[in-house]
Amino acid sequence: MSGELDQRARLAAFQWLRAHMDVHGEVLPRSLLAEGFTLDGIRVPLLGPQGIFKPRVCELPLSITTAPRGPYDDAWSPAGLLRYAYRGTDPAHPDNRGLRLAMERQAPLVYFFGLEPGQYVASFPVFVVRDNPQTLTFEVAVDDIQQLAVLDAQPASAIAEERTEIRREFVTAGVRRRLHQQAFRARCIEAYRTHCAFCRLRHQELLDAAHITADSETTGEPVVSNGLSLCKLHHAAFDRHFLTVRPDYTIEVRQSILDEEDGPMLLHGLKGMHDRPMYLPREVSLQPDLKRIEERYALFVQSTS
Numbered sequence: 532m533s534g535e536l537d538q539r540a541r542l543a544a545f546q547w548l549r550a551h552m553d554v555h556g557e558v559l560p561r562s563l564l565a566e567g568f569t570l571d572g573i574r575v576p577l578l579g580p581q582g583i584f585k586p587r588v589c590e591l592p593l594s595i596t597t598a599p600r601g602p603y604d605d606a607w608s609p610a611g612l613l614r615y616a617y618r619g620t621d622p623a624h625p626d627n628r629g630l631r632l633a634m635e636r637q638a639p640l641v642y643f644f645g646l647e648p649g650q651y652v653a654s655f656p657v658f659v660v661r662d663n664p665q666t667l668t669f670e671v672a673v674d675d676i677q678q679l680a681v682l683d684a685q686p687a688s689a690i691a692e693e694r695t696e697i698r699r700e701f702v703t704a705g706v707r708r709r710l711h712q713q714a715f716r717a718r719c720i721e722a723y724r725t726h727c728a729f730c731r732l733r734h735q736e737l738l739d740a741a742h743i744t745a746d747s748e749t750t751g752e753p754v755v756s757n758g759l760s761l762c763k764l765h766h767a768a769f770d771r772h773f774l775t776v777r778p779d780y781t782i783e784v785r786q787s788i789l790d791e792e793d794g795p796m797l798l799h800g801l802k803g804m805h806d807r808p809m810y811l812p813r814e815v816s817l818q819p820d821l822k823r824i825e826e827r828y829a830l831f832v833q834s835t836s
């Protein structure tokens with residue numbers, strides 16, 4: 532086994548992930564990741580049954596994985612680094628030793644974040660930056676190539692080291708936000724059993740999680756009771772107050788839209804929703820929070836008057 536092969540496998544894994552994210556979007560099926568690709572005739576899976584994963588062709592671990600529905604917030608340090616638990620409690624376990632070596636050599640890894648069983652979001656390259664044997668955790672900087680490129684284009688205004696530190700925290704916060712949003716979307720769509728809450732469209736690829744209380748507000752948490760599973764059209768229309776939900780969970784379309792004459796999209800897609808009951812999650816705790824709906828309705832009335 533050579534370091535050269537290890538490195539080639541890592542780069543090939545990043546390329547393979549980028550190509551599949553172009554096709555599938557951000558959320559990748561676990562089966563695809565477990566299957567992986569072939570390098571020099573050897574299969575290279577991207578993850579395995581355990582969190583820390585090293586394929587046969589690599590000297591060092593290639594990926595770390597957080598299982599779906601794992602803890603969210605407590606997994607991040609105040610500095611914005613991902614806290615990744617050791618495998619078991621023995622710091623000398625081969626998996627933990629492997630990850631420590633990856634830290635010493637600053638090997639780029641892939642971080643897989645489980646959204647739902649079988650659905651993962653990949654972040655790469657990520658780097659293990661600290662080892663905490665007392666708490667049995669590693670700390671990982673979840674960097675992101677594209678965001679790094681954007682930041683590298685900024686004029687150098689601080690000393691290099693400080694800039695690296697700021698960049699690392701900023702980028703990791705950005706990735707964390709993206710993972711939270713993907714998790715919110717997945718939970719929301721699942722609660723609505725893959726339906727648009729307004730038109731009942733059932734194509735996952737066309738569904739979003741819309742916030743009832745905007746996420747720019749401090750109370751706009753990404754919880755399902757603050758979300759609606761909506762198709763792209765109804766998400767955009769809801770955000771712009773073309774239509775809304777009344778406190779009795781029926782849909783109300785803005786008067787100016789009802790008065791408008793246009794083609795079939797306006798007629799069926801928007802005007803046709805007026806006065807209809809919205810589609811609700813079966814579980815009451817997942818249904819839209821009434822206080823939020825009332826506040827949202829007040830905003831709608833305000834925006835149309």
Ligand SMILES: [Zn+2]
Nearest residue numbers: 727730762765
């Ligand atoms: Zn819809």
